[in-house]
Amino acid sequence: MWNNLPSDLLANIFSYLPPPSLVRAMATCHHWHHSATSATTNIHHHPPWFIALPTRTTTIPTHLCFIHNPIQTTWHLLNLDNVPSLSRPISTIGSQGLILFKPSGGVPLRLSVCNPFTGQFRHLPSLQKPRTNPAVGVIEVSTSHFKVYVAGGMSEATSGGAASYEPTLEMFDSRTNNWILMGSMPVEFAVRLTVWTPNESVYSCGVLYWMTSARAYSIMGYEMGTNKWKKLSVPMGDTLEFAALVPHDGKLRVVGGSHDGDVTVWELGEEDNWKVIERMSVEFGKRLVGGGTKCVGIEGGVCLYRDIGSGMVVWRRDRDNNKDKWKWCWIEGCNRVENYPIKGLFLHPNLAAASTFI
Numbered sequence: 001m002w003n004n005l006p007s008d009l010l011a012n013i014f015s016y017l018p019p020p021s022l023v024r025a026m027a028t029c030h031h032w033h034h035s036a037t038s039a040t041t042n043i044h045h046h047p048p049w050f051i052a053l054p055t056r057t058t059t060i061p062t063h064l065c066f067i068h069n070p071i072q073t074t075w076h077l078l079n080l081d082n083v084p085s086l087s088r089p090i091s092t093i094g095s096q097g098l099i100l101f102k103p104s105g106g107v108p109l110r111l112s113v114c115n116p117f118t119g120q121f122r123h124l125p126s127l128q129k130p131r132t133n134p135a136v137g138v139i140e141v142s143t144s145h146f147k148v149y150v151a152g153g154m155s156e157a158t159s160g161g162a163a164s165y166e167p168t169l170e171m172f173d174s175r176t177n178n179w180i181l182m183g184s185m186p187v188e189f190a191v192r193l194t195v196w197t198p199n200e201s202v203y204s205c206g207v208l209y210w211m212t213s214a215r216a217y218s219i220m221g222y223e224m225g226t227n228k229w230k231k232l233s234v235p236m237g238d239t240l241e242f243a244a245l246v247p248h249d250g251k252l253r254v255v256g257g258s259h260d261g262d263v264t265v266w267e268l269g270e271e272d273n274w275k276v277i278e279r280m281s282v283e284f285g286k287r288l289v290g291g292g293t294k295c296v297g298i299e300g301g302v303c304l305y306r307d308i309g310s311g312m313v314v315w316r317r318d319r320d321n322n323k324d325k326w327k328w329c330w331i332e333g334c335n336r337v338e339n340y341p342i343k344g345l346f347l348h349p350n351l352a353a354a355s356t357f358i
Contacts (some may be wrong), residue, residue, distance in 0.1 A: 001217060002043075002183065006202075011017050024157075025098045028193070028264050032057055033321070035230065037201075038231055041319055044346065045290060046071065047070040047071070047300055047301055047316050047317070048070070048094060048298050048299075048300050048316075048346040048347060048348050049067055049068060049069060049257050049346070049347060049348065050066075050067070050068040050070070050071060050301075050312065050314075050326075050344060050345075051066070051067045051068075051092075051099070051116065051302055051332075051344070051345045051346070051347055052065060052066045052067070052305075052308050052334070052342040052343075053064055053065045053089050053099075053342060053343045053344075053345070054172050054308075054340055054341070054342060054343075055267065055340075055343055057343045058276065062088050062226050063079060063080045063081055063083060063085065063326060064076075064077065064078070064079060064080070065080060065116060066078070066080050066308060066334050066336075066337075067116065068203035068312075068331065069076065069102075069292075070301075070314075070316075070331075070332075073332075075334040075336060076176025077285050077336070078115060078116050078117070078163060080114060080119075081119070081185065082119055082120075082121035082283055083101060083112070083114050083121060084101075084103070084291055086103055086104050086105055086111075087101040087102065087103060087104065087112065088101060088102055088103070088104045088138070089101055089343050089345060090102050090135070090136050090199045091102065091138055091199060091200055091201070091345075092136055092138075092298070092345045092346060092347040093146050093349055094140065094141060094165050094299070095140050095347055095348055096118060096140070096142050096144070096146065096315055097115055097116075097117075097347050097348055097349050097351075098115055098343065098350075099114050099116060099347070100112075100113055100138065100148070100297055100346070101113070101114065102136065102199075105341075106132055107132065108127075108130040108131065108132055108156065109127060109130075109131055109132060109133075109134060109136075109150065109153065109220045110123060110124070110126060110127075111123070111124040111136070111148065111166075111172075112124060115350060116280075116347075117349050117350065117351055118350075118351065124148070124172055125177065125178055125179060125209060126179075127179050128166055128170055128171055128180075128181050129155065129166060129181070130154055130155070130180050131150070131153030131154060131156075131166045132151075132154045132163075132195055133153050133154060134150045134151055134152045134153030134166070134194060135150070135151045135153075135193035135197040135199060135210050135220075136148065136149070136150055136199045136201070136289060137149040137150075137151070137195070137199075137200070137201030137203070137208045137210060137222075138153060138201060138203075139203045139208065141202075144177055145174055146174045147171055147172060147173050147174070148170075148171070148172040149169060149170070149182075149184060149201075149222070150169070150170045150171075150209055151168075151169045151189070151190070151210075151222065152165060152166060152167070152176065152185070152189065152190035152191070152192075152193040152194040152197075153166045153190075153193075154166065154339070158211075160283060160352075165187060165190045165191050165194055166180075166185065166190060167184055167185050167187045167189075167190040168181060168183070168184055168185060168190075168241065169181075169182040169183060169184075169185050169222065170182060172204075179250070182227065183227055185229055186224075186229055187219055187259060189231075189265065189295065190329075191218055192212050192214075192218075192220060193212070194208060195214075196212040196213050196214040197210045197211070197212055197213070197220070198211075198213055200244065200245060200295075200296070201245070202245040202246065202252055203247070203249055204247065204249045204250060204268070205250065205251075205252075205253040206223060206225055207221045207222065207223050207224065207230075208221065208222045208224065209222075209245055209252060210219045211243065211244065211245045211254075211356060215237075215238060216233075216234065216237035216238035217234040217237035217238075217243045217256075218231060218232065218233060218237060219231065219232040219233075219234060219245070219254075221242045232268075232272055234254055234256070234261070234288070235254065235256070235264075235266050235274045236264075237256075239258060240255050240257065241257055241259050241293065241294060242258040242293050242294060243256035243257075243289065243295075244256075244257065244294075244295035244296065245297070246295070246297025246298075247297065247298065247299050248267070248297075248299070249299070251264055251267055252267070252268040252276075253266060253267050253297070254266045254268075254302070255295050255297065255302055256272070257280075257285075257288065257293055257295075257304070257321045259289070259291070260285075260289065261285030261286050261289040262278050262280075262284070262285055263279065263284075263285055263288070263290050263304065263313075264276055264278070264280075264316060265277055265278035265279070265280075265315075266301060267303075278326070280304075280313065280315070280328055281328060284313045287313065287330065288304055288306070288313060290306070290340075292306045292307075293305070293306055294306065294344060296344045296345055297346065298346035299348070300316060300317060301314060301315070301316040301317075301346055302314065302315040302316070303315075303331075303344060303346065305339050305342070305344050306341075307333070307339050307340060307342055308333060308334050308337065308339055308340055308341075308342050309333040309338075309339035310333050310339070311330060311331060311333040312330075312331045312333065313328060313329075313330060313331075314328070314329050314330075314331050315327070315328050315329075317330070
């Protein structure tokens with residue numbers, strides 16, 4: 001019976017398989033391989049995978065990265081040979097399994113994307129206005145369509161003049177494969193986004209948010225419908241050791257921690273008021289004490305980490321008991337290499353055949 005099922009039906013069935021099982025299905029026969037390569041893993045049925053990329057301060061080659069499989073609780077080494085050596089990861093386009101990169105070294109921004117599982121890589125077109133070190137934000141419109149926003153940055157120096165802040169916003173649309181100049185922005189926001197933004201962004205209720213890393217922490221928001229900018233305070237923003245924006249069912253959350261290991265999760269409610277919705281247990285908090293804690297989040301998971309070998313605390317949906325309930329769990333670090341600092345990201349592996357964009 002399975003041999004006679006049409007390819008589109010098989011592809012839909014395979015879309016519910018986790019990536020390791022999908023790979024095994026691809027190796028069964030030619031018919032299954034064709035159907036499986038057309039399938040995209042259903043991200044709503046599987047937790048996101050954590051990817052650890054070495055930072056510029058390590059001696060580990062930057063084309064190597066480690067990925068944690070949350071289903072089998074195993075670490076895997078991937079080789080990103082196609083990614084230029086002077087590239088830094090910004091964020092992920094998580095539902096499509098892509099990592100977004102930018103060049104390092106203060107050169108004009110030229111973004112690129114890579115699928116770490118298939119090795120596919122390509123540069124995005126050049127921006128309309130050359131700029132260095134702008135804030136970069138991603139909106140995933142669907143599993144096959146995304147937009148990238150670039151705000152602020154330093155403009156190129158004119159002949160005989162000095163470089164200045166670029167108070168404009170541009171948007172890249174993956175369907176049209178080009179950049180559109182969206183308009184101007186307040187210089188104050190351009191400055192803050194250029195100097196103090198680590199580039200992680202969250203889209204919620206028509207607003208694209210970035211967090212500035214200067215103490216006290218604050219949040220810059222761009223309202224899509226009105227082309228207006230706004231600024232939000234971060235709860236306990238002047239006392240937190242670390243803070244990060246994370247999405248949750250279309251809402252904006254902040255995960256923040258103090259030096260004593262106390263980690264709290266806030267959610268933005270009506271009239272831009274914050275409310276506490278979760279606190280991490282003291283047991284897990286003690287494992288993070290020591291400084292240098294970082295946080296990254298995606299729909300379906302939040303991870304607090306320091307480096308590749310120290311282990312991580314993950315907050316994610318409890319698939320075993322109640323899919324609407326979240327739980328904290330400890331993930332052992334990778335001991336396959338000497339410990340080193342990392343940039344952590346979340347994504348959902350995509351093993352489908354090359355898309356029209358990539």
